[in-house]
Amino acid sequence: DGGITQSPKYLFRKEGQNVTLSCEQNLNHDAMYWYRQDPGQGLRLIYYSQIVNDFQKGDIAEGYSVSREKKESFPLTVTSAQKNPTAFYLCASSITGGLAGAVEQFFGPGTRLTVL
């Protein structure tokens, strides 16, 4: 089955530790995205990548880092510099190119990160 997987589903971190969230897709999509969701708010974009070995900061990139070494994978590292990392993190992917019908983003099931 094609889709997006995120692991782990729940993640606990001690203050001061870096942690990496996994996102894998087998949809052959070019673009991948990381969003953060806080209670009572919509999703906010952290980082995105439209092609392998390239990525761009989103609206709330401070305290996060990413890599895009493979088309299928877009891991997100939450660093100790992120002051309030407890949140729900969603990964998404899409075909790029601006083609009609190719703008839909497909989402993974998410990872709930809690800082202890």
Added chain:
Amino acid sequence: AQTVTQSQPEMSVQEAETVTLSCTYDTSESDYYLFWYKQPPSRQMILVIRQEAYKQQNATENRFSVNFQKAAKSFSLKISDSQLGDAAMYFCASLLIQGAQKLVFGQGTRLTINP
């Protein structure tokens, strides 16, 4: 800059009735898409419906339809014959065709279905 506003934090409807969720947006661009996503308790984001800004005809997907008023920058979602499975958070979102194709989300509306 794009902004999306959902002014109804919570809505409720009786099962089998019709409910309308409101959304307004702001953009200076002419080419964009608008979406409604559903997030049930599982927290999986599911695309409900989308609208291309250049199309005048309102999009429809079975029991879900939109009222797209481009001049007013309004994009409401109508759910007909509400079902218990429709209970979820609903997010309105916009996406510019040019550039990074980033989704910008509203704050969400929690929809409750009363049996």
